[in-house]
Amino acid sequence: xxxxxxxxxxxxxxxxxxxxxxxxxxxxxxxxxxxxxxxxxxxxxxxxxxxxxxxxxxxxxxxxxxxxxxxxxxxxxxxxxxxxxxxxxxxxxxxxxxxxxxxxxxxxxxxxxxxxxxxxxxxxxxxxxxxxxxxxxxxxxxxxxxxxxxxxxxxxxxxxxxxxxxxxxxxxxxxxxxxxxxxxxxxxxxxxxxxxxxxxxxxxxxxxxxxxxxxxxxxxxxxxxxxxxxxxxxxx
Amino acid sequence: xxxxxxxxxxxxxxxxxxxxxxxxxxxxxxxxxxxxxxxxxxxxxxxxxxxxxxxxxxxxxxxxxxxxxxxxxxxxxxxxxxxxxxxxxxxxxxxxxxxxxxxxxxxxxxxxxxxxxxxxxxxxxxxxxxxxxxxxxxxxxxxxxxxxxxxxxxxxxxxxxxxxxxxxxxxxxxxxxxxxxxxxxxxxxxxxxxxxxxxxxxxxxxxxxxxxxxxxxxxxxxxxxxxxxxxxxxxxxxxxxxxxxxxxxxxxxxxxxxxxxxxxxxxxxxxxxxxxxxxxxxxxxxxxxxxxxxxxxxxx
Numbered sequence: 001x002x003x004x005x006x007x008x009x010x011x012x013x014x015x016x017x018x019x020x021x022x023x024x025x026x027x028x029x030x031x032x033x034x035x036x037x038x039x040x041x042x043x044x045x046x047x048x049x050x051x052x053x054x055x056x057x058x059x060x061x062x063x064x065x066x067x068x069x070x071x072x073x074x075x076x077x078x079x080x081x082x083x084x085x086x087x088x089x090x091x092x093x094x095x096x097x098x099x100x101x102x103x104x105x106x107x108x109x110x111x112x113x114x115x116x117x118x119x120x121x122x123x124x125x126x127x128x129x130x131x132x133x134x135x136x137x138x139x140x141x142x143x144x145x146x147x148x149x150x151x152x153x154x155x156x157x158x159x160x161x162x163x164x165x166x167x168x169x170x171x172x173x174x175x176x177x178x179x180x181x182x183x184x185x186x187x188x189x190x191x192x193x194x195x196x197x198x199x200x201x202x203x204x205x206x207x208x209x210x211x212x213x214x215x216x217x218x219x220x221x222x223x224x225x226x227x228x229x230x231x232x233x234x235x236x
Numbered sequence: 237x238x239x240x241x242x243x244x245x246x247x248x249x250x251x252x253x254x255x256x257x258x259x260x261x262x263x264x265x266x267x268x269x270x271x272x273x274x275x276x277x278x279x280x281x282x283x284x285x286x287x288x289x290x291x292x293x294x295x296x297x298x299x300x301x302x303x304x305x306x307x308x309x310x311x312x313x314x315x316x317x318x319x320x321x322x323x324x325x326x327x328x329x330x331x332x333x334x335x336x337x338x339x340x341x342x343x344x345x346x347x348x349x350x351x352x353x354x355x356x357x358x359x360x361x362x363x364x365x366x367x368x369x370x371x372x373x374x375x376x377x378x379x380x381x382x383x384x385x386x387x388x389x390x391x392x393x394x395x396x397x398x399x400x401x402x403x404x405x406x407x408x409x410x411x412x413x414x415x416x417x418x419x420x421x422x423x424x425x426x427x428x429x430x431x432x433x434x435x436x437x438x439x440x441x442x443x444x445x446x447x448x449x450x451x452x453x454x455x456x457x458x459x460x461x462x463x464x465x466x467x468x469x470x471x472x473x474x475x476x477x478x479x480x481x482x483x484x485x486x487x488x489x490x491x492x493x494x495x496x497x498x499x500x501x502x503x504x505x506x507x508x509x510x511x512x513x514x515x516x517x518x519x520x521x522x523x524x525x526x527x528x529x530x531x532x533x534x535x536x
Contacts, residue, residue, distance in 0.1 A: 052420055076426035088421035090414050101414050104407070105426035153426060 001064055003028040003188055004049070004080070004157050009058035011041075011048050018044040020212040021058070026157065031179070031189040033199040033220065035233055036209035042192040043085045045209070046159045049190075050082045051075045062157070076153050077105040083150040085161040085192075087142045091135025095126055098134050098145055102152030112152070119148040122178060140171035147178065157188040164195040176202055196233035200224040208233070238378030243501045244494065245375070249385040251493020252392035256447040257470030258477070258485035259399065260440025266416040266480040267436045269335065273342040274322060275444055276467010277349035278315055280460060282445025283452040284357055285311040287364055296365030304367040304453075308391070311449050312442040319441025320434055328430075346467075353460030361459040364452035388450045395446055396486055399439070403482060412436060416480070469496075469512040476519050478529025487527060491515070 002025035011019040018041050026032040036042050047053040049060050051072035059068040062080055070078070081102075090098050099119060103112045120127035123144040129137060134145055143163055150158050160179065164172045172195065180202050183189050193199035200206055200220045208216040208229060216223065223229050257279055264272045289310035290296055295303040326345045330337045371383045403409040414422040415432045423429050451466075452458050473492040477484025492512060499511045519526060 050424060052423065071428075072423040073426045073428045076424065082424050084421060084424060088418050088424075090417045090421065092417060093410065093413060097410055100407075101410060101422075101425045101427070104411060149425070 002026060002061075003063055004190065005061045006045070006049065007059050007061065009045070009048060009060070010056040011044055011053060012056050013044065013053075018212055019048065019055075022209070022212070022214055023058075024207050024214060024217070026188050026190050028156075028188055029183070029186065030205065031183050031191060031203045033191045033193055033196075033203035033206045034209055035193055035196040035199055035206060035223075035229075037232075038194070039211075040209040041212040042209055043161055044212075046082060046084075046161050046190070046192055049159060050080070073105075076155075079154070079156040080159070081150040081153045081155040081157075082159040083143075083146040083161060083163065085165070087139075087146040089134040089137070089142050089145050089149070091133065093134060095130045095132055095134050095137070095145055098149050099126075099152050102149035103154075105153060115152055115154065119151065122181065123148055140167045140175070143167055143171075143175060144178070147175070147182075151182065151187070155187060157190065158182070159190045159192070161192045162194060163191070164193060164198060172198065196229070197224075197235075200234075238376065239501070241376065241379045243497050245379060245381050245385070247494030247497035248490060249381075249388050249493070250497055251490035252389055253447045253451055253489075254466070254470045254473045254492045255486045255489025256392055256395065256443045256450075257466060258474040258489045259396070259482065260444045261471050261474040262477070262479055262482060262485040263412075263436050263440050265474070266482075267412065267433055268327070268331070268338075270327065270338050271342065271471065271479075272327075272437075272440075273339070273467075273471075274345035274349055275440065276463035276465075276470065277346050277353070278319060278322075278441045278463070279444040279448040279451075279466055279470075280353060280458070280463030281318055281349065282311050282315045282441075282448030283364065283458040283462065284353070284362075284448075284460075285314040285445060286449035286452055287362060287458065289314075290365050290367060295367050299365070299367050299369070301368065307367060308446060308449050311445045315445030315448075316438040316442040319437040322441075323434060323437040328433075350460050350464070357460055359460065361457040364456035364458050366456065367453060382454075384454050387453065391446065391450060395443060399443070400482070402439075408432070408435060465509065469509075472512045472516045475526055476515060478526025481526065481528045484526055484528035491527075 005025040007023050009019050009022045022045060034042050044053060048055050051070055055068055059066050062078060067075055099116050106112055125141050126144055126148060134142060147163060163175050176198050179189060191199055191203060200223055203220040206220045206223045207214050260275050261272060264270055286307050289307040293303050293306055295307055322345055326341050327338060330341050368384060372380050373383060374380045403412060411427045412432055414425060414427060415429050419429050469492055473488035474485045476491060477488030495511050495515060496508055500508045
């Protein structure tokens with residue numbers, strides 16, 4: 001049984017058929033990546049898994065439990081969290097408050113503090129800015145905060161939506177190194193990326209999504225070598 | 237000079253009432269981007285709940301400060317429950333609809349409360365019992381404050397301070413700020429957006445009810461339409477301060493109260509109601525986002 005599996009998911013955004021029978025799975029301890037062009041449905045898929053968008057048909061299973069109809073705020077408590085596209089940090093709150101909100105469903109105060117310090121170790125730039133309003137951070141720092149905040153709920157699976165979007169290339173490498181580290185600590189990662197090159201370099205397996213359908217799935221290394229993928233997503 | 241100071245004292249007292257009402261407008265707007273036009277009627281209901289509470293506690297026959305406090309708290313609690321019911325029954329069903337539907341719903345709820353009030357309480361004014369006998373305290377030669385005014389001020393300040401502490405320093409308060417910033421991100425944190433909306437309506441309604449009781453202490457004639465004008469003016473106060481902004485609502489309310497009292501004192505009582513809307517027009521022309529508001533370009 002996979003830790004997370006999506007089975008035949010159909011999702012509509014108004015009249016738009018955004019996901020057409022999508023299936024995928026992630027095994028415990030994996031980094032799985034989902035690549036595809038803008039508008040392919042990657043973000044919709046993550047939002048559906050997190051319960052923000054409701055599915056027309058199909059289901060989402062998490063650790064043996066059907067979470068298709070579970071509301072978003074309960075899914076977090078089950079151990080599946082997300083760092084959303086566009087980061088969505090709470091701009092008018094401090095870095096610390098953002099992290100605290102990430103642990104909103106937890107009651108173990110001293111453990112929360114430990115986890116917060118662990119996040120500061122993983123992302124030292126956030127430590128320097130802990131009292132600063134998160135709206136004043138750079139794009140890369142906000143991305144780090146969004147990831148750290150998603151980890152504060154102690155998820156067993158984390159969904160990362162475009163962590164490289166609009167971020168300086170140097171920081172992108174840092175962030176990907178952090179993702180590998182997070183995964184090494186036992187968190188399963190489902191990574192959505194337009195930066196297919198980076199994503200395939202750290203993932204074990206990958207899926208290619210085109211206009212709402214999974215068109216390819218394979219081991220990441222094989223996808224990276226696939227001529228079609230190279231032509232479409234890796235710039236030849 | 238003493239006249240001016242006296243007017244200022246009166247204005248600040250009156251303004252703190254507007255501020256209490258304006259807080260409810262601004263909090264609900266902050267969370268839902270909805271102007272809750274029924275909010276002024278919650279202020280009216282607060283006064284009536286206070287009236288009933290003072291009957292239960294026999295506060296009219298045997299007034300005491302403890303009973304006055306009980307009346308205030310009972311009214312706040314009942315009105316909070318009414319606020320919660322209104323949100324659940326009227327606003328929640330239209331939350332996913334276009335914003336205009338919610339606005340029309342709000343106007344409908346307002347009419348329902350006013351005319352329902354006529355039905356239940358009767359159209360003729362009721363007398364709010366004098367829970368605290370009036371005394372005048374001289375501050376300076378020619379400047380006096382009544383003990384009732386002081387109570388209004390002190391209670392308002394305590395409530396606003398409590399609200400500030402709640403919003404800035406509690407887990408639920410921070411969740412409220414998160415929801416007001418972004419519903420989707422808030423639910424990704426595990427925050428139940430529905431629950432936060434309910435709490436917001438309850439707090440806003442309790443504050444408006446407190447304003448209703450405080451006003452009724454001073455001017456004891458209460459009737460079902462009494463919420464319309466103060467409600468509108470408090471709405472203007474919220475816009476003045478920058479709608480969605482909590483300190484802005486307080487400042488807007490104070491500015492409104494002082495302006496109103498000054499106009500009454502120095503110009504003519506005729507312009508008393510007009511000044512609110514003059515202020516609205518001026519702020520919309522000069523600084524549409526309000527005193528504390530940030531100019532936000534609406535994303536299309």
